[in-house]
Amino acid sequence: MPLHLGSDGGLPASLPMGTADVAYHLAMAGRPLPAGFLFSFAGGAPTLDSLRARVAERVHRIPALRYRIVRERRMFQRVDRIDLEQHVHEAWLPGDDDGSGAGRLMLSRPMGGDGRPPWDVWLVHGPTGGHTLCYRTDHTLQDGVGAAHTARALLDDDPAGGPPPHRPARPAPGGVAGALGDVAASFRRTVKPAFDLPVSGRTTMCQAVVPVARLRALGRARGATVNDVFLAAYAHAVGTWHRKATGSVHPPLPVAIPMSVRRRGEECAPGNRLVVARLLLPCDAPSPRQALAGVVARTHTLRTSRRREALRLMLTAGPRSAGARIGTRLVNGRSVAGPVSSVDFGSALVHQGSAARRAVVYSGLGGGIRCLTTLTSQHDTACFAVIHDEALATADELPDLWLAALLELERP
Template sequence: MRPHPGTDGGLPASLPMGTADVAYHLAMGGRPLPTGLVFGFSGRAPALDAVRARVAERAHRIPALRYRIARDRTAFSRVDRIAVEHHVHEAWLPGDDDGSGAGRLMLSRPMGGDDRPPWDVWLVHGPTGGHSLCYRTDHTFQDGVGAAHTARALLDDDPRGGPAPHRRAWPTARGLAGALGDVAASLRPSAKPAFDLPGSGRTGMCQAVVPLARVRAVGRAHGATVNDVFLAALAHATGTWHAKNTGSPHPPLPVAVPMSVRGPGEECAPGNRIVVARVLLPCDAPSPHHALERIKERTTVLRTSRQRDALRLLLTAGPRTVGARVGTRMVHGRTVAGPASSVNFGAALVHQGSTARRAVVYSGLGAGIRCVTTLTSQHDTACLALMYDEALSTADELPDLWLAGLLELERS
């Protein structure tokens, strides 16, 4: 097991990349893949100097912010001095009416070079006094749950809480068989007619915001989790969208569902602590209710068989380059439409007395992926975000179709 630095100041000079880190490095050919969180606020924005002062006060105590990527050695190297002025920036987006402009900016702006840690913070001014705080990193360096913990530790007035840690356990035989089955499925192409288009190289982003209580109420009524409801409504939205554009039903759509294996004490450790499960979204289901029942069957097996731990053991049992090659196949546009990720950030971020209205996990596209979908829960709000290749010219319809699927689930 690779070491993970704590918060007591004893940081090793270098850390080897983990299997998932090497997988992202291989998939992107060494190029950065931006990922992170956007927090939307109402009211007056803080001064840039105040944000920089907060970052300067805390960054040196957060392990994930103290390393850079040494790509030639597939390792992370410690940086002893953080030049805050190179990491904290400001931008103005007066036309960002729907709140997704900050995310699009984070996906399009170049990231810093390899001579400094791969993260930055942006204060983005929007219209009518609104503003966003954005924490951005390179996905080779950090996964979404790690980014959530780091963003809270860096920016929150009371930096406690966040996503729950994963408690490791031994998988069942069914979990091991399921993990092997997912790996085997990644060796062959999958039918994804709505997403099998030549890429444009340009990334769009759109989103929809909904009260979290609505999603939870649907889950309680149907014996499902928030993640189950998210995936079922996404299946319905994709099927409806494809039928509208082609007149044909869409076959079950393979997506990669990231699952955190970040344990206690690893909250702000550098590196990716994730595995992915292959889930077929039942886009051909006759209703969102039927889609939800099929999703529940799959996720129940994932949980009870502890397939998450089976995948962790499987991908780290041998040389990391072998596990990384397997990982790149499991999250590639040949075999899945893209990741579909749900992150519960927990209590709302509070920065200098101002409470964020919503949080959004975002990610760029790579490895032939045409679409990444996230659902980020914060306090009483959930935000669905869709990052898509602009070759999918009508993909911005999907958030509204997802909301329509949620409404049907409420009525069923």
């Protein structure tokens, strides 16, 4: 069903939830799970009125913003009248020196109920004249790549570009075997000593910023992608973090890797269009270089076997409820430490003539997950972010340890 930007007035009155949507609904027991993008700016902030005017001009042409969640019927229902005062807000965080305060606000602020579309936009004023534009939605309605396209369509002066579309292909036999192996592994409780702590229910975040060119140079030198470098540095950071706290080696860490299956023409369509693969990060590798070699081998197998396609077919071939139950097992605190996600936003978001310095994709936590790690690339800057349960009291050390792993990879 084509739901293109610009389809004003032609949207269906209702849409059924997809398999991944139902999985998020089940994992959260019907509660909202905030997700979205943060865009940090250095210059003067726009006025709230001008921001509302931009949103009012575009909101009715963006399909994902026109639907509310009807949870008891597991469907999305179109809303024709949108009250912008309920959707566009302003806040002040004068003490937000590290740039992550806006993210903590978005994770803690209550979201609207089922009576209206579950999204909002925030203008958050920071210290020294800086500000952040925040787009927030409910993960049951939209995934990270969809949120990237929607945020750009809603806020950018020239809303073009964004993450590339998925091009479908047939899975290879190895991909089918890998997908079945992921499901089988989800039934086993895995040992994750750094993350196996009681959940507090309170979420916070921390981050670090690096040039994208630095990650690309590291990848070229080692025959790896930017995503490989991100994952390997994170694996070594977790290993170092655990060794500092306990003196022991952390075993390989199972994480969930979200992969978009959002096709061309579905950029701003409601619903989650993603699958999740299981990957073991070599936290026990003695050096970042050895961790990178292990990650490269594993992601190469993931790509060449086309496991993304195998998972997509497996989760959608049968009844929606069955696929959703499998999805909740694949991303659950019993079997994985949490999602580790990479999103390339593309060119910098420009709002009213001002270009964002960096972008961050974020999400709340559910299903017993203690930690979500993201890498968001925008123009020439990448932001490494760790969204974690406060039970992981020293997790704010991970960004610095991640940067230290990059330094080790750069040594001749």
